[in-house]
Amino acid sequence: MAFSINTNVGAMAALQTLNATNKNLSTTSSRINTGLNVASTKDDSAKFTIAQTLRSDVGGLSAVTSSLQNAKSVTDVAVAGAEQISDLLNQMKTKAYEASDAGISQESRDMINQDFNSLRDQVNTIIKGSEFNGINLLDSSFSGTTTVAALQSLEVSDTLSVANQAMDTDVFASLTTDGIKDQGDAATMVGTIEGLITDVNGKLSTLGAASRKIDGQLNFTSKLTDVIESGIGNLVDADLAKESAKLTALQTQQQLGLQALSIANQAPQTILSLFR
Numbered sequence: 025m026a027f028s029i030n031t032n033v034g035a036m037a038a039l040q041t042l043n044a045t046n047k048n049l050s051t052t053s054s055r056i057n058t059g060l061n062v063a064s065t066k067d068d069s070a071k072f073t074i075a076q077t078l079r080s081d082v083g084g085l086s087a088v089t090s091s092l093q094n095a096k097s098v099t100d101v102a103v104a105g106a107e108q109i110s111d112l113l114n115q116m117k118t119k120a121y122e123a124s125d126a127g128i129s130q131e132s133r134d135m136i137n138q139d140f141n142s143l144r145d146q147v148n149t150i151i152k153g154s155e156f157n158g159i160n161l162l163d164s165s166f167s168g169t170t171t172v173a174a175l176q177s178l179e180v181s182d183t184l185s186v187a188n189q190a191m192d193t194d195v196f197a198s199l200t201t202d203g204i205k206d207q208g209d210a211a212t213m214v215g216t217i218e219g220l221i222t223d224v225n226g227k228l229s230t231l232g233a234a235s236r237k238i239d240g241q242l243n244f245t246s247k248l249t250d251v252i253e254s255g256i257g258n259l260v261d262a263d264l265a266k267e268s269a270k271l272t273a274l275q276t277q278q279q280l281g282l283q284a285l286s287i288a289n290q291a292p293q294t295i296l297s298l299f300r
Contacts, residue, residue, distance in 0.1 A: 034288035042281035062260040095174035102161035105154030123210035164190040
């Protein structure tokens, strides 16, 4: 190789190698800092675009989960209210049986009727109070929302709905204000309450099935989210063990490159020895 003070080929080669090493070192450091092998479309356009689409799906599934959780809470409140009403009807049936006994005095029957009407008022209170987030599935006359609908997938038209059970008209309205003031009313009320208990049990079954369906959809949505997030990781996450080992190698290469460049830069000075 000719000696020249104008062109230092060795220094240029060493500089190119050092620049390449520094670039690789910067890339590896970024991967370690972010934990991502593909952090930008500049890294890999295809993988980045796919990952962004999947991230959008994860965001949509988060909205689906929130919608289902709200529907679950609304339905569970209605279930709790309906179960309490079922318990109250059983107590009212017992009171009606007691009042239908011809062997008790009217004074005793009046006291039983007082308890019966108190239980009836509780039924109404529970119907009106079974509300969550402005939605009541037991009271068809509720001033807010009387049904609940929830997203159950990324298809916005695919919804899960729970109808209002109208216990204000189907149950409470069937319990007359006269109650069980005499033996005949009490005997009639036994049959009425037996029918109401059957009706409430049917409504409880409907609400319970809806709650189980929501639980199932929530479980599926959670698993689907996990699978998608795992897929995103497979596309863009960095192998930190591999990158750590690579970082050590690149740091060594950088030090050697600096030394090589330093040696190459000293080469032109040897020309001076020719003139001594």
